[in-house]
Amino acid sequence: MSKIKVGIVMGSSSDWPVMQNAAQILTDFGVPFEAKVVSAHRMPIDMVDYGAQASEQGYHAIIAGAGGAAHLPGMLAALTEVPVFGVPVPSRYLKGEDSLLSIVQMPKGVPVATFAIGEAGAANAALHVIATMAVHDADLKEKLKAFRAQQTENARAMHLPAVGESS
Ligand code: RP5
Numbered sequence: 001m002s003k004i005k006v007g008i009v010m011g012s013s014s015d016w017p018v019m020q021n022a023a024q025i026l027t028d029f030g031v032p033f034e035a036k037v038v039s040a041h042r043m044p045i046d047m048v049d050y051g052a053q054a055s056e057q058g059y060h061a062i063i064a065g066a067g068g069a070a071h072l073p074g075m076l077a078a079l080t081e082v083p084v085f086g087v088p089v090p091s092r093y094l095k096g097e098d099s100l101l102s103i104v105q106m107p108k109g110v111p112v113a114t115f116a117i118g119e120a121g122a123a124n125a126a127l128h129v130i131a132t133m134a135v136h137d138a139d140l141k142e143k144l145k146a147f148r149a150q151q152t153e154n155a156r157a158m159h160l161p162a163v164g165e166s167s
Contacts, residue, residue, distance in 0.1 A: 007059045008035040011066035019065045025126035040071040051079025061129045067091040070102040085125040086112040
């Protein structure tokens with residue numbers, strides 16, 4: 001079991017179907033995490049407490065997902081030196097483009113590493129946390145190499161149906 005501890009936070013339980021993709025990757029790699037709802041606009045005091053205590057709580061990284069005018073990742077990044085990995089959650093009307101721009105367009109000085117909208121972004125945020133930690137963790141690096149090798153094998157084994165054949 002890795003010594004790394006990761007926080008996964010999101011603005012609503014409605015974000016979980018997307019954010020659980022980050023949790024799944026961390027689970028697969030044996031990286032401990034704690035996932036919870038910390039809403040920037042419905043629980044602002046809790047959000048400040050979470051960010052202010054993130055370092056002393058032992059978090060090595062925070063994966064933060066939110067949708068709409070997504071303030072959570074940027075505000076957490078402003079509250080802690082723990083690196084924040086932002087996941088834009090798809091929104092109902094603007095399909096997450098609002099979430100993406102809210103998270104990615106941080107003014108200079110307080111970065112949020114921002115990923116793709118939706119499930120791929122959540123999974124990639126976790127993979128990027130793992131890649132960052134693997135620089136100093138040989139066991140994690142081997143797991144990451146194996147994961148990549150399996151992906152390569154899966155792609156090589158892909159079959160395209162003949163024209164007219166159902167896939
Ligand atoms: C944001 O508002 C959340 O991150 C969520 O993506 C969005 C909608 O939340 P619900 O109304 O579904 O709780 O704070």
